[in-house]
Amino acid sequence: xxxxxxxxxxxxxxxxxxxxxxxxxxxxxxxxxxxxxxxxxxxxxxxxxxxxxxxxxxxxxxxxxxxxxxxxxxxxxxxxxxxxxxxxxxxxxxxx
Numbered sequence: 001x002x003x004x005x006x007x008x009x010x011x012x013x014x015x016x017x018x019x020x021x022x023x024x025x026x027x028x029x030x031x032x033x034x035x036x037x038x039x040x041x042x043x044x045x046x047x048x049x050x051x052x053x054x055x056x057x058x059x060x061x062x063x064x065x066x067x068x069x070x071x072x073x074x075x076x077x078x079x080x081x082x083x084x085x086x087x088x089x090x091x092x093x094x095x096x
Contacts, residue, residue, distance in 0.1 A: 015059045045069060 016024075022033055037060060040046045045066035051057040062070070080087070 015061050018058055018060070021060065040066070 049059045
């Protein structure tokens with residue numbers, strides 16, 4: 001759940017490729033990242049451009065709607081980071 005805004009947050013650069021986003025986020029499976037990027041594209045937050053090369057080159061950019069959401073996403077990310085220890089402790093307690 002904490003990963004859901006990370007692709008959007010990391011797309012603050014003008015254009016990013018899949019592997020760049022993956023490296024910027026870190027601990028997320030490529031399958032989950034691909035699914036999240038497809039959802040962000042379907043919702044209109046990012047655009048995806050595929051170049052006809054071998055292997056295919058794919059670039060992601062924020063749309064105006066995505067750019068408008070970035071400040072809010074940054075605030076949520078800061079809140080999550082500041083509360084991560086508490087959240088992880090709560091999960092441990094819940095799993096007992």
